[in-house]
Amino acid sequence: MKKPGSLKGLEELGRARLSKNFFMRDFLHSEIADFYRIPNIPDNPELAIEAGRRLCEELLEPLQATFGRLHIRSGYRSAEVNQFGNRNNLNCSSNAATTADHIWDVRDFDGCMGATACVVVPWMVDNYRNEEDWQRLAWWIHDHLPYASLCFFPKLWAFNIQWHERPRRVIQSYVRPRGILTKPGMENWEGSHAHYYEGFAPLRN
Numbered sequence: 001m002k003k004p005g006s007l008k009g010l011e012e013l014g015r016a017r018l019s020k021n022f023f024m025r026d027f028l029h030s031e032i033a034d035f036y037r038i039p040n041i042p043d044n045p046e047l048a049i050e051a052g053r054r055l056c057e058e059l060l061e062p063l064q065a066t067f068g069r070l071h072i073r074s075g076y077r078s079a080e081v082n083q084f085g086n087r088n089n090l091n092c093s094s095n096a097a098t099t100a101d102h103i104w105d106v107r108d109f110d111g112c113m114g115a116t117a118c119v120v121v122p123w124m125v126d127n128y129r130n131e132e133d134w135q136r137l138a139w140w141i142h143d144h145l146p147y148a149s150l151c152f153f154p155k156l157w158a159f160n161i162q163w164h165e166r167p168r169r170v171i172q173s174y175v176r177p178r179g180i181l182t183k184p185g186m187e188n189w190e191g192s193h194a195h196y197y198e199g200f201a202p203l204r205n
Helices: 007-014 031-036 045-067 079-087 122-127 131-144
Strands: 071-074 114-120 149-152 159-164 170-173 179-182
Touching: 031 079, 045 114, 045 159, 114 122, 122 131, 131 149, 131 159, 131 170, 131 179
Parallel strands: 149 170
Antiparallel strands: 071 114, 114 159, 149 159, 170 179
16 A cells, blocks of 8 residues: 555545554544644555554454543654654654654664554543542552553643553553653562552453
8 A cells, every 4th residue: 555645535535444443544633733723644555554443443443342432642753743743842752763653664773673652541531530540540550461661741641552562551641640650670560559540341353
């Protein structure tokens, strides 16, 4: 599939089915792109679709099957959109740091494929109130899903969830307690963390 050069081509890209419940169009919205009128269209649609499929099939589908419908805050970013966001301090990392992350259609320096989406789990928002409760969901994901990285944010406990060919399995947060929750080599990385998420539903696929 070539980069869409027409409205019809963009419509076809949006109809690409990534998994049972998700289509490419679900991840093309960008507030930066919309407000500043920058097309958010992949240069390499085939790579973006393949990385997006792995993200959806392996991470987002089991999350939604277990906790109910997810709210997709953001997903794919074109290199142009991300670069604009980085240069203008709009909460975007450099393009070099964002390949195989929010930039789905560019492999990273190691030649690996990856994709990230920022999501909200409404079930969590409805059932938990304490600021630190985001850790419950973080540990559930850590114990059940093959994520590459997680990063939690204060508003609605939105979080970036990444699929990557070489997962680092690092969890960090801008919500209290801020910083690194776990990563390989930390004492809390291995073993079960079920006591954090008592009462959560078991994994559903």
